[in-house]
Amino acid sequence: MIKFVAKSVLLVAVASNMSACAPLISGAMNASVNEDSLKAKTAAYLGVPAENLAIQSIDKSALSTSYKAQYGNMRYGCTIYYGQVDCKQIPSVATPDQSSIAAASQPDQKSGMMTFAQAQARLNQLGFPVGTPDGVFGKKSVQQLKSFQTSRGLKDTGKLDSSTIEALRSAN
Structure with a gap:
């Protein structure tokens, strides 16, 4: 019985440490994010040449990085979360009727x-x-x-x- 309780406590301790590591892992990934890496990831996501992208307004949080990207006259609001890019085009005018x-x-x-x-x-x-x-x-x-x-x-x-x-x- 004592061995069972000891194993259960150990499993709970390991599991809680692993879930506590997720923000640390993501934070470490975010620490390595710079303008060049954002350009490369965004260019791959949008299917455009990286040299034609401009990156602005980089905001790093604990788990993600938000930024603005511009390709020609098109602007995008982008986020990287756990290494995955997601960009939405920012309309230049109000939502069309x-x-x-x-x-x-x-x-x-x-x-x-x-x-x-x-x-x-x-x-x-x-x-x-x-x-x-x-x-x-x-x-x-x-x-x-x-x-x-x-x-x-x-x-x-x-x-x-x-x-x-x-x-x-x-x-x-």
């Missing part, structure tokens, strides 16, 4: 460009649901764009490149 979404979903044929909201609207129309076209090209939009690209025999980059834009415009 339904009339502006409808206008944004019409591709600009003259420029050859397509906004994220236009691509999202078109993906929805083609059966690759991304939700309400809001111009925020997050994980779901990228995943559905990759699926669309694969279905059209394109390289599944998740990027809105010229061949993908052309395929989105010409698809039935």
Whole structure:
């Protein structure tokens, strides 16, 4: 009986020490986070070249790091938690209403460009649901764009490149 109690106390002690270590491990991971590592991880997450990213407003807490990233004229609010990156595009204007979404979903044929909201609207129309076209090209939009690209025999980059834009415009 004494051995059983001693083993139980030892197991509880080990388990409590292990759970107490999680913040220490994450804190150690956070200590090694710098601007270069943020650029590399964010570039991989967004699928863009690291040299074209700007990192700003780095805020390290005990378990995570929050920061702003900018790629061209697109801004993102990002967090790294236990080594995993999550970024959300920061809209440059207020959340669009339904009339502006409808206008944004019409591709600009003259420029050859397509906004994220236009691509999202078109993906929805083609059966690759991304939700309400809001111009925020997050994980779901990228995943559905990759699926669309694969279905059209394109390289599944998740990027809105010229061949993908052309395929989105010409698809039935």
